[in-house]
Amino acid sequence: MTASPPDFAPLRTERLTLRPLRLDDAPALHRLVNDWEVAKTLARVPFPYPRELAATWIAATWSQIGAGEAWHLAITTEESGAEQLIGCVGLTLSRDRKAAELGYWVGRRYWGQGIAPEAATRLCRWALATLEIVTIRASALRDNPRSQAVLRRIGLRPAGEGVQTFLSRGGPMPVLLFEGGREEITGDAPPPAAAEAPAGGKPIVLVAAVALVDADGRVLLARRPEGKPLAGLWEFPGGKVHPGETPEAALIRELKEELDIDVSAACLGPFTFASHSYENFHLLMPLYLCRRWQGEVRAAEGQALAWVRPQKLGGYAMPPADKPLVAMLRDFL
Ligand SMILES: Nc1nc2c([nH]c(=O)n2[C@H]2C[C@H](O)[C@@H](COP(=O)(O)OP(=O)(O)OP(=O)(O)O)O2)c(=O)[nH]1
Numbered sequence: 001m002t003a004s005p006p007d008f009a010p011l012r013t014e015r016l017t018l019r020p021l022r023l024d025d026a027p028a029l030h031r032l033v034n035d036w037e038v039a040k041t042l043a044r045v046p047f048p049y050p051r052e053l054a055a056t057w058i059a060a061t062w063s064q065i066g067a068g069e070a071w072h073l074a075i076t077t078e079e080s081g082a083e084q085l086i087g088c089v090g091l092t093l094s095r096d097r098k099a100a101e102l103g104y105w106v107g108r109r110y111w112g113q114g115i116a117p118e119a120a121t122r123l124c125r126w127a128l129a130t131l132e133i134v135t136i137r138a139s140a141l142r143d144n145p146r147s148q149a150v151l152r153r154i155g156l157r158p159a160g161e162g163v164q165t166f167l168s169r170g171g172p173m174p175v176l177l178f179e180g181g182r183e184e185i186t187g188d189a190p191p192p193a194a195a196e197a198p199a200g201g202k203p204i205v206l207v208a209a210v211a212l213v214d215a216d217g218r219v220l221l222a223r224r225p226e227g228k229p230l231a232g233l234w235e236f237p238g239g240k241v242h243p244g245e246t247p248e249a250a251l252i253r254e255l256k257e258e259l260d261i262d263v264s265a266a267c268l269g270p271f272t273f274a275s276h277s278y279e280n281f282h283l284l285m286p287l288y289l290c291r292r293w294q295g296e297v298r299a300a301e302g303q304a305l306a307w308v309r310p311q312k313l314g315g316y317a318m319p320p321a322d323k324p325l326v327a328m329l330r331d332f333l
Contacts, residue, residue, distance in 0.1 A: 003059075004062070005020040005021070005022055005062055006020055006062050006065040006066045008020050008065055008071070008073075011073070011122050011123065011126050012122075013118050013119070013122045014118075015077055015115075015118065016075055016076065016077055016086075016115065016118055016119055016122070017075075017076045017077070017083075018073040018074070018075055018076075018089060018119060018122060018123060019073060019074055019076065020061065020062065020065060020073060020074070021058040021061055021062075021072070021073070021074045021088070022058070022074075023055055023058060023059075025054075025058065025074055025085050026054040026055045026058060027054075028084070028085040029054045029057075029058070029074075029085060029088070030049060030051055030053075030054040031107075032085065032086070032087065032105075032107035032108075033045060033049050033054075033105065033107075034047070034048055034049040035107070035108055036168075037108050038105050038106075038107065038108060039168040040166075040168050040169065041105065041140075041141060041144050041147060041168075042103075042105055042166070042167075042168060043139075043164050043165065043166045043167065043168075044167055045105075045167060045168055046167045046168060047167075047168040061073075061090075064092075068093075069092065069093055070090060070091065070092040070093065071090060071091050071123065071127070072088055072089075072090030072092075072103075073088065073089055073090065073123065074087075074088060075087040075088060075089055075104075075106065075115065075119045077110075077115075085107075086106060086107050086110045086115060087104065087105050087106035087107055087110065087115060087116070087119070088104065088105055089102075089103070089104040089116075089119040089120055089123050090102070090103045090104065090123075091103075091123055091124070091127050091136070093131070093133065094137075097131070097132055097133065098132065098133055098134050098135065099133055099134070099135040099136070099137055099179075100127055100131070100133045100135075100136055100137070101136075101137050101138065102120055102123075102124065102136050102137065102138040102151075102154075103138070104116050104119060104120050104150075106119075111146075114153075116147075116150045117150050117153040117154050120150065120154050121154050121155075121185065124136050124154065124185045125185065125186055125226065125231070126226060128181075128182050128185060128186065128231065128232045129223075129224075129225065129226035129231035129232035130226065130232070134181055134182070134317060135179055135180070135181050136156065136179065136180055136181070136185060137159070137177070137178070137179045138151050138156055138177075138178045138179070139162065139164060139175040139176065139177050139178065140175060140176055140178070141166075141173055141174070141175055141176075142161070142173075142174045142175060142176055148176055148178075151178040152178075154180070154185060155180050155184035155185045155186075156178035156179055156180040156184060156185070157178065157179065157180055157184060158176060158177070158178055159177045159178055159179040160176075160177045161174060161175065161176055161177060162174075162175050162176075162177050163175065182230075182232065182233070182317075186231065201282075202277065202278075202280065202281050202282045203281050203282070204281070204282045204283075204284050205240065205281045205282070205283055205284070206240070206241040206247065206284050206285075207238060207239060207240050207241065207283060207284070207285040208238045208239070208241050208247035208248070208250045208251045208254070208285070208286055208288070209235070209236035209237065209238030209251075209285050209286070209287050209288070210236055210237055210238055210251055210255070210263075210268065210287065210288040210289070210290050211236055211271065211287060211288070211289050211290070211325075211329055212237065212259075212290050212291075212293070212297070213289060213290070213291050213333065214291075214307060216307075217309070217310065217333055218307040218308055218309055218310075219236075219307070219308050219309075219310060219313065219329065219333070220236075220237060220259075220297065220305060220306070220307055220308075221234040221235065221236065221305070221306045221308055221313075221316055221318075222234065222235060222236075222237050222258065222259075222299075222303050222304070222305050223235075223303055223304035223305070223306075224303075225301070225302070225303050230319050232317070233317050233318055233319050234306065234316040234317060234318050235318060235319060235322065236287060236322065236325070237254065237255060237258055237259060238250070238251055238254050238255075238285075239254040239258075247286050247288075248265040248268050248288075249265075251263065251268060251288060252264075252265065252268075255293070257300065257301070258299075258300055258301055258303070259297045259298065259299070259300060259305075260295055260296075260297075260298050260300040261293040261294060261295040261296070261297055262293060262294040262295055263290060263292075263293045263294075267290050267291070267292045267293065268288040268289075268290050269288060269289045269290070270286060270288055270289075271287050271288055271289040271328075271329075271332075272286075272287050272324075272325060272328050273285060273286045273287060274287065274321040274322065274324065274325055276320060276321035278320075278321075283321050285321060287325050310329055310330045310333040311330065313326045313329065313330060314326065314330075
């Protein structure tokens with residue numbers, strides 16, 4: 001068992017901090033969760049909640065974070081200058097690591113303030129941008145409309161009914177199942193364009209992108225970082241063409257900024273283009289092919305990068321506009 005809290009940069013919202021639990025959280029955790037109104041809604045929490053279980057569970061959450069299996073975090077807030085534990089929120093990966101099960105609880109005196117949806121949305125956004133998951137699942141007791149409302153507020157949709165064993169209730173109980181993906185949770189419509197919308201239509205946004213191909217025939221994908229629209233999706237490096245710029249000049253600039261490589265316009269071969277309607281704008285994106293550049297590709301903006309064999313591109317979640325491009329690349333390379 002891990003002996004100290006794992007390295008995990010706290011996630012913040014306007015009111016809350018989500019961070020690994022610490023052993024000195026044990027007394028507050030015990031006090032908050034050893035409350036029938038809280039415990040009765042939780043499948044894996046016994047009632048009464050033994051004092052020593054708090055520290056054991058906290059240490060177990062450290063091992064799970066270290067192993068990349070589950071992230072159970074403390075929800076804290078600041079009250080009169082002091083940090084207060086007010087609940088917990090967690091995600092547990094499925095065996096195939098494509099889905100995660102969401103769970104949370106909030107101490108009774110903090111109910112009715114929207115803490116659970118705020119914390120859960122923050123953790124889900126982090127997970128969708130950082131892990132390889134595509135689905136978030138959750139369940140709520142059929143007799144717990146408050147929790148069902150939280151799950152709906154996060155963006156999850158009903159996905160049937162089930163039965164789950166509840167330690168606190170001493171047996172199986174009927175639950176409602178919920179699930180959702182990136183679109184439901186992040187509400188990701190790409191950003192409105194800077195240009196004025198032409199009458200009756202969406203503005204056209206020009207984005208230049210490139211498939212960098214290395215000597216082994218692998219293509220470079222970059223992961224859109226948390227905080228940007230479509231966070232967590234993999235894309236071809238590139239970016240918006242600024243006013244007065246050519247697409248080639250935009251790419252040369254973006255590749256220097258994002259990957260710290262030098263490319264000349266002569267090495268950018270036009271390959272194909274995407275023309276795709278997003279909710280707020282229409283994307284027009286020439287895709288170039290480039291096999292020669294100067295310098296070593298590095299993630300200059302801290303983004304995740306992957307060199308991917310053309311046959312494996314389908315395994316990476318990409319923006320909808322990229323789907324036809326991927327098929328064409330696969331055929332060409
Ligand atoms: N670079 C790139 N963008 C793509 C791809 N597919 C796709 O739909 N897009 C969309 C996502 C964004 O809405 C838009 C690119 O805009 P962006 O915001 O990333 O551009 P940027 O790097 O100039 O960023 P910023 O300075 O505006 O933050 O194009 C792709 O494969 N590569």
